[in-house]
Amino acid sequence: MSFLKRKANSARRSPFAAAIVIALGLLLSGGGYAVASGAVTSANANDPYKSAANIAAGKKLFLANCASCHGQNAGGTSAAPSLIGVGAASVDFQVSSGRMPAQGSGPQMPSKTPQFNEQQVIELAAYVASLAPGPEVPSDEALAANGNAERGGQLFRTNCAMCHNAVGAGGALTEGKYAPNLMAAEPKEIYEAMITGPQNMPVFSDANLTPTDKKDIITYLTYVQEHKSPGGYELANLGPVAEGLFAWIFLLGLIIGITIWLGAKSN
Amino acid sequence: MTTATNTQKKGGFLAGTANYLDERVGVAGILKEFGRKIFPDHWSFMLGEVALYSFVVLLISGTFLTFFFQPAMTPVIYDGVYGPLKGAEVSVAYASTLDISFEVRGGLLMRQVHHWAALLFVAAAGLHMLRVFFTGAFRKPREINWVVGFMLFVLGMAGGFTGYSLPDDLLSGNGLRIIDGMIKGLPVVGAYVSSLLFGGEFPGENIVARLYSLHIMLIPALILVFVAIHLFMVVIHKHTHYSGPGKKDTNVVGYPLMPVYVAKAGGFFFLVFGVIMVIAANFTINPVWNYGGYDPSPVSAGTQPDWYIGWLDGALRLAPTHLEVVDWAGNTWSWNILLPMIVGIAFLVVVAVYPFFEAWVTGDKREHHVLDRPRNAPTRTAIGAAGVTFYAVLWAGAGTDLIATNFAMSLNQVLTSIQILLIVAPIVAFFITKRACLSLQRKDREIALHGHESGRIIRLPHGEFVEVHEAVDAFELYTLTDYKTYRPVAATANSKGRITFSSRARAAWSRFFFEDRVEPVTQTELAAAHHDHGQVEGGH
Numbered sequence: 001m002s003f004l005k006r007k008a009n010s011a012r013r014s015p016f017a018a019a020i021v022i023a024l025g026l027l028l029s030g031g032g033y034a035v036a037s038g039a040v041t042s043a044n045a046n047d048p049y050k051s052a053a054n055i056a057a058g059k060k061l062f063l064a065n066c067a068s069c070h071g072q073n074a075g076g077t078s079a080a081p082s083l084i085g086v087g088a089a090s091v092d093f094q095v096s097s098g099r100m101p102a103q104g105s106g107p108q109m110p111s112k113t114p115q116f117n118e119q120q121v122i123e124l125a126a127y128v129a130s131l132a133p134g135p136e137v138p139s140d141e142a143l144a145a146n147g148n149a150e151r152g153g154q155l156f157r158t159n160c161a162m163c164h165n166a167v168g169a170g171g172a173l174t175e176g177k178y179a180p181n182l183m184a185a186e187p188k189e190i191y192e193a194m195i196t197g198p199q200n201m202p203v204f205s206d207a208n209l210t211p212t213d214k215k216d217i218i219t220y221l222t223y224v225q226e227h228k229s230p231g232g233y234e235l236a237n238l239g240p241v242a243e244g245l246f247a248w249i250f251l252l253g254l255i256i257g258i259t260i261w262l263g264a265k266s267n
Numbered sequence: 268m269t270t271a272t273n274t275q276k277k278g279g280f281l282a283g284t285a286n287y288l289d290e291r292v293g294v295a296g297i298l299k300e301f302g303r304k305i306f307p308d309h310w311s312f313m314l315g316e317v318a319l320y321s322f323v324v325l326l327i328s329g330t331f332l333t334f335f336f337q338p339a340m341t342p343v344i345y346d347g348v349y350g351p352l353k354g355a356e357v358s359v360a361y362a363s364t365l366d367i368s369f370e371v372r373g374g375l376l377m378r379q380v381h382h383w384a385a386l387l388f389v390a391a392a393g394l395h396m397l398r399v400f401f402t403g404a405f406r407k408p409r410e411i412n413w414v415v416g417f418m419l420f421v422l423g424m425a426g427g428f429t430g431y432s433l434p435d436d437l438l439s440g441n442g443l444r445i446i447d448g449m450i451k452g453l454p455v456v457g458a459y460v461s462s463l464l465f466g467g468e469f470p471g472e473n474i475v476a477r478l479y480s481l482h483i484m485l486i487p488a489l490i491l492v493f494v495a496i497h498l499f500m501v502v503i504h505k506h507t508h509y510s511g512p513g514k515k516d517t518n519v520v521g522y523p524l525m526p527v528y529v530a531k532a533g534g535f536f537f538l539v540f541g542v543i544m545v546i547a548a549n550f551t552i553n554p555v556w557n558y559g560g561y562d563p564s565p566v567s568a569g570t571q572p573d574w575y576i577g578w579l580d581g582a583l584r585l586a587p588t589h590l591e592v593v594d595w596a597g598n599t600w601s602w603n604i605l606l607p608m609i610v611g612i613a614f615l616v617v618v619a620v621y622p623f624f625e626a627w628v629t630g631d632k633r634e635h636h637v638l639d640r641p642r643n644a645p646t647r648t649a650i651g652a653a654g655v656t657f658y659a660v661l662w663a664g665a666g667t668d669l670i671a672t673n674f675a676m677s678l679n680q681v682l683t684s685i686q687i688l689l690i691v692a693p694i695v696a697f698f699i700t701k702r703a704c705l706s707l708q709r710k711d712r713e714i715a716l717h718g719h720e721s722g723r724i725i726r727l728p729h730g731e732f733v734e735v736h737e738a739v740d741a742f743e744l745y746t747l748t749d750y751k752t753y754r755p756v757a758a759t760a761n762s763k764g765r766i767t768f769s770s771r772a773r774a775a776w777s778r779f780f781f782e783d784r785v786e787p788v789t790q791t792e793l794a795a796a797h798h799d800h801g802q803v804e805g806g807h
Contacts, residue, residue: 149351150355154355157558162566172668175677176675176680224351230369230375231375232548233550233551234551234554237554238569239570241571243552252391254546259313262313262531263308
């Protein structure tokens, strides 16, 4: 036993020991990193939301346009929430609809002309997604409006219509907040809104509405958007209030015009 | 035998038929009586007619709809042509409404004609009521006919609401749910009445069939009966007319029913029908396919009743929250529901009894067939304006959510503003209207006495500048001066020498109505004014 011990001790004491250990350590960690990063690069070559170049460009855009409210590290300030973990889908929804960057404070940020082009939106989304995992931008497959419109309509009426109206004409929420009109909403926007719950909207996670449910809802809304009412002009789908206003102003107005014409004839 | 053939030859087919009918049902007498009825000409006298014609359109289009509508709530799987509902479990009533809309030839057009005509019916009736109110046409001898007309308006609302609930779609189901809630809010009897109406717990399986019976049988029958009474009374009372030379409380100036008004009214019916058709062919109303079949769980944003129920919905929305109290016996009193119901019923009662109230205040027992210009009854006009404002604010209350979204405002602030307006706006409207009426009367007085300003300035020999006023013609002068004012009456003692409460109340109301007034121009004032201006106006 003492012989063995002594032999090991002598080996450890060798003057090359330290150099060999360091060299081995460097080789293993460096080589391992190189292999691993090579693998990552090849896997994300086609995903713009994970490309290092986009992330770097996105960071620059973020610091110039978003950091004043959301913080240098996107950790949020008293003016705006943290963006850690909101995911690419959230950024894509808010920025491509023009809601972000915001142009003022208020109960809700309205949709306006987008400030960034498609590539810039991808860069920003890639940067925010690189901070922490979050909902991803949906695939084209998920957005194809080829589901079951009947089921989608039923789900829409149960889950969405209380704020967005039965055909998505929009509606009021408390204190100046509102559910926007969905008549021009694109499938991607609808899907992203459901998975990220922007602003005052709740999140409809996959446990709540499965991807199939979401597809059905998109199918229904696409049908409603594409098919004009068979009854004629829709009066913005606002329901009986718009109909009543129309009846008083145009229907009754026209008839009163006729009564005046008939009454004036004899004079 | 020979004489008979001779008469037929002389008059031809028409005279023969007329003679045949006259000998059997006395057509000549009827025609003589009705055909020579005189109607005055004015556009505002045709509003009630519009309501009547809309009702005829409702009967025609409604009959068509009954051929295809099935008022049953039995669940079926929809298998029609409308894609987004194919395979949905809906009621038979809803499925048949979809079939009318998409598969029955002309069905959707008829549905839209029926619905637009319903909106027009109540709107025209309401406007007709306003015309009658503001011109004082409800005064003796027409008080009872005002009440009949009021009943027609309420029946119109009832007919509309029962019809709105028939398709059994999400929107109408939500409307019924509100009615159910209101009924259940009634103290003591609420739950029993609801259970009786719906045949158990809401929504049950009976309500559509029950409302259908009311909608196609009882309510139209009652409307027809009241229309008959209404028109019969118009014939008895004769029509009113606006003030003018030769128009008196003892005559009617206008054209006879035959042939002028038969032609005019017949043509007018087709114009009204035509306008409804054009609107119905081009504008969607109540797109039930969008709402889906009724399911008690979803409530869509923008759920509102048709316009004529809107003021009641507004009253519900405007009621302050947290008014529910639990009494010592553990019963809940939902004042947030009871208060709006009380306000709504009180408003209707005030409308119904106003003619009797005004007659009591003025103490006027004369018959009135010449209408008032609204300005010549300032307090009545102001009360009317306050009532219209009150109704309009309640009405706006039903659209708070749409006002908020479409004008980018906060829903809560819109609601609070409308709550304040409900109290403040009618009072403001009252005073503005009353002052405006009195000012207009003073202007009329000025014109009657001194003529119209001509804009011509002339210089008199001694250097004074004066504007030439052109004298009004006799026709205009008549209209400007032909009205009566009342003066406030004092409380008087009765035969026992006591001043009763009712006498005091009447005196107080009389002061309220007639303390501020502008007296019509008298003959002496007119003569004096003309004498003063004789030289300037170049003698007349």
